[in-house]
Amino acid sequence: MEKRRLTKEEIALCIAREISEGACVNLGIGIPTLVARYLAGEREVMVHSENGIIGMGPPAAPDEVDLDIVDAGKRPVTLVKGAAIIDHATSFALVRGGHLDLAVLGALQVSEHGDIANWRIPGDAVPGVGGAMDLCAGAKRLVVAMTHTDRGGEPKIVAECTYPLTARRKVCTIYTDLAVIDVGPDGLHLREIAPGWTAGELRQLTGAPLHVEEPVPVIALHGGAVS
Amino acid sequence: MINKVVESAMTAVADVRSGSTILVGGFGEAGSPATLLQALIEQGATDLTMVSNNVGYDDYGLAALIARGRVRKMICAFPNYAAGIAFRNRYLAGQIELELVPQGTLVERMRAAGAGLGGFFTPTGAETELSAGKETRVIDGVVQVLERPLKGDYALIRGKVADRWGNLTYWRAQRNFNPIMAMAATTTIAEVSEIVPLGAIDPDVIITPGPFIHRVTVCPRYNPT
Numbered sequence: 001m002e003k004r005r006l007t008k009e010e011i012a013l014c015i016a017r018e019i020s021e022g023a024c025v026n027l028g029i030g031i032p033t034l035v036a037r038y039l040a041g042e043r044e045v046m047v048h049s050e051n052g053i054i055g056m057g058p059p060a061a062p063d064e065v066d067l068d069i070v071d072a073g074k075r076p077v078t079l080v081k082g083a084a085i086i087d088h089a090t091s092f093a094l095v096r097g098g099h100l101d102l103a104v105l106g107a108l109q110v111s112e113h114g115d116i117a118n119w120r121i122p123g124d125a126v127p128g129v130g131g132a133m134d135l136c137a138g139a140k141r142l143v144v145a146m147t148h149t150d151r152g153g154e155p156k157i158v159a160e161c162t163y164p165l166t167a168r169r170k171v172c173t174i175y176t177d178l179a180v181i182d183v184g185p186d187g188l189h190l191r192e193i194a195p196g197w198t199a200g201e202l203r204q205l206t207g208a209p210l211h212v213e214e215p216v217p218v219i220a221l222h223g224g225a226v227s
Numbered sequence: 228m229i230n231k232v233v234e235s236a237m238t239a240v241a242d243v244r245s246g247s248t249i250l251v252g253g254f255g256e257a258g259s260p261a262t263l264l265q266a267l268i269e270q271g272a273t274d275l276t277m278v279s280n281n282v283g284y285d286d287y288g289l290a291a292l293i294a295r296g297r298v299r300k301m302i303c304a305f306p307n308y309a310a311g312i313a314f315r316n317r318y319l320a321g322q323i324e325l326e327l328v329p330q331g332t333l334v335e336r337m338r339a340a341g342a343g344l345g346g347f348f349t350p351t352g353a354e355t356e357l358s359a360g361k362e363t364r365v366i367d368g369v370v371q372v373l374e375r376p377l378k379g380d381y382a383l384i385r386g387k388v389a390d391r392w393g394n395l396t397y398w399r400a401q402r403n404f405n406p407i408m409a410m411a412a413t414t415t416i417a418e419v420s421e422i423v424p425l426g427a428i429d430p431d432v433i434i435t436p437g438p439f440i441h442r443v444t445v446c447p448r449y450n451p452t
Binding site: 049050051052053066067068069070074079085086087088089091092095096124125126127128129130131132133134137138164165166167168 | 402
């Protein structure tokens with residue numbers, strides 16, 4: 001088996017697989033945005049955007065642009081059939097009130113307790129938080145999509161976050177380019193691993209203990225178009 | 228006869244005093260009251276506290292007001308993006324104060340002000356540096372942070388259609404913060420695309436009713452280019 005890391009698209013595909021018909025989901029910026037590509041077709045999923053859209057569709061083509069229909073990153077998007085527009089207070093009531101089935105967010109660090117740091121990069125002169133803390137506090141299920149290590153090769157999965165926290169004990173599952181890891185009350189559990197990698201190699205790149213049950217299933221990358 | 232229609236954006240903002248707190252609707256440019264902001268730049272009020280999700284773009288609207296040194300303090304959720312250069316420059320020079328508020332808390336604080344509430348407890352931001360120093364309480368097993376109401380002297384908002392009572396509709400996700408800010412200010416000024424005769428808006432589709440609106444003026448959607 002060829003040893004390799006998953007592409008961003010493949011990480012997105014893995015997350016898309018866990019989203020069930022009828023779910024209301026919020027997809028953050030970066031890899032999470034790509035998840036939408038793999039939701040089309042077989043399942044009906046309601047995509048929420050913080051600025052008051054339920055039923056957000058794909059990015060707008062040049063001839064479809066309406067500057068009052070944008071996603072959380074302010075890019076022009078479309079509405080699907082069945083879409084609803086709500087005000088911001090209702091939008092965040094949906095988030096905090098337990099009506100959002102799943103939030104998929106990027107992260108700088110996730111701890112073995114499920115703490116997440118994703119709102120402030122130390123050294124960034126101007127801070128910004130947006131809706132990250134609300135989504136982390138309120139979504140029924142929070143999953144993270146990120147690379148397993150940072151640009152310097154340091155683990156992003158750690159015993160304790162060193163970056164400013166977004167929320168404590170909220171992350172349920174971490175999807176990286178090397179593994180799918182569930183966060184349990186007793187720590188991290190390796191669910192699946194990238195093709196060609198061993199649990200021992202993964203431990204070297206993970207900053208907290210991993211519970212491993214051999215044999216570890218390899219992340220299946222067939223059964224869904226990866227473009 | 229009730230008539231909240233005023234002839235121009237300049238007339239609508241004429242009495243804004245220096246030192247005011249002003250709520251500004253919009254999420255990015257969607258639903259931003261860009262013409263009222265341009266009028267405010269000409270009007271001259273200074274030492275302002277501005278409340279908005281973002282900090283404007285390039286050198287127009289809210290960004291232009293900030294660039295001209297007219298804003299003392301910014302209360303917002305997301306000021307760090309490339310086109311927010313006016314804010315960035317002032318902030319790095321120590322010339323503007325920032326109160327960073329999670330987006331859902333920002334809107335709910337204004338909703339609380341508009342609804343006459345003394346605040347609320349929210350799980351958002353608990354055990355993070357954004358809730359440092361705030362009262363917390365464990366409610367139903369969850370750590371929650373006390374957040375206080377946020378009221379404006381003025382709100383500047385954008386809508387689609389209005390009538391002379393100030394009833395308002397919105398177009399798509401232009402709505403965002405606008406209906407909430409409309410409730411939360413002493414004086415709410417709306418710019419809209421069209422004013423129609425009383426009775427022409429179906430009561431079921433009015434999002435913001437007249438009592439929340441004090442002045443309304445017709446402005447084409449502001450286009451900086």
